[in-house]
Amino acid sequence: MTVVEGVPRSRSRGICRCLLVTPAIRMERFLGGAADAADIHLLDLEDSVPPEAKHDARQAVATLDPLDVPAGYSLRVNPIRSPEGLRDLHMVLDARTAPDMIVLPKVESPYDVELVDDVLAGAGIDTVLWAILETAAGLESAMAVARSRPRLVALTFGAADFCADTGTAMEWEPLLMARSRVALAARSAGIEAVDGPTFDLDDAAALESDARRAAALGYTGKVAVHPGQVDVINEVFTPSTADVHRADRIVGEFRRTGSSIITMDGRMLGPPFLRQAESTLARAGRSR
Structure with missing residues (x-):
């Protein structure tokens, strides 16, 4: 497919075709990611960082040089209701480089967004927020979360954690209702809907199929867990x-x-x- 040149790069406040996740313990990969075509480059402090490494990963994020981070630098913290999540949020307040966006995992109510919004507002930080809905409780609150605060710019459906929480098979058809609910909530609130990742790194056809199905549901982008997935995702979510x-x-x-x-x-x-x-x-x- 021929794609249109000149699609504007996101600064986490606009269009996001592809969000590329990098573990915060792989900082060299993140700092070298400026050449990747992802609209948003996300450092992850949550699932990809084991408990014993979270402190050091947090310190590495706190000292990032603003001249080194790629455009669209964003940060996924630990669940905000957890001690690690609170430590992450406290670190952001004093970090040398504030992320353009903070991604909040396992959001289950508008309160999760409101809490972080209030803290950032009190500190005078204009970083925007992005919520991942990945539990039964989160899906139940999807519409309320999507409309919670103007600082919230996107929702993502987290299939893996949702399946672990509900026992749903991690296949397209069993997840159709949940995935559709997140897209509907996001679009009704006028914010971005970004589908979660495809975890099979060696199956480009499956990645493209997942992305096209998500686009047909109203999703505006998709998460990549490997740089090799970025081009396929960008192609699907860029108008031909x-x-x-x-x-x-x-x-x-x-x-x-x-x-x-x-x-x-x-x-x-x-x-x-x-x-x-x-x-x-x-x-x-x-x-x-």
Whole structure:
């Protein structure tokens, strides 16, 4: 597929096609990741860092030089209700380089977001937030979490932890309802919906299939757990040349006619089609 050049890079406040996760114990990989095409580069202090290494990983994050971090530097802390999560948040307040975004795992209520928002606001830090919904309780609160605070810019569905929590098979069909619920909550609140990772690192076809299915549900991006996954994800979530051309025609025809209903290529198109076309152009870094 041909993709459109010039898609704007995210600063964690806008479009995210791909978020690339790097363990905070692999700092050399993270600092060398500026050449990767991911929109967001995420350092992880949670699952990928064993308990005995969390202190040292936290200290390494606290001393990051702002000149060294890649664009879109973001940080996943430990669950905010845990002692490790509170230590992570305290570290962020004094860190040499504040992340553009903090990712909150295992969010189960709006309170989780509100707590961190209040702490950051009190410290005068404008870092935005991103919530992962990955438990039964989190899914139950999806809509309330999505609408909790303006600082929240995205939701992610965490399939692995959700399956561990609920006993659901980690396959597409059994997870369809949960995945759809997260996408619906995010889009209804006007924020990004980013699908969780595909863990099979050697199956590019499965990665592409997962990404396309997620896009069909309304997801706007996907998490990568290996640099080798970034290009496939970017391709899926970047509007193709054909998509942009059609969207451009639709917007142009609506403007030319001044009508709320148009006919193009034998199809009747109304306001929803115009909004979808405008969204396609925005995701391609275009405006009209």
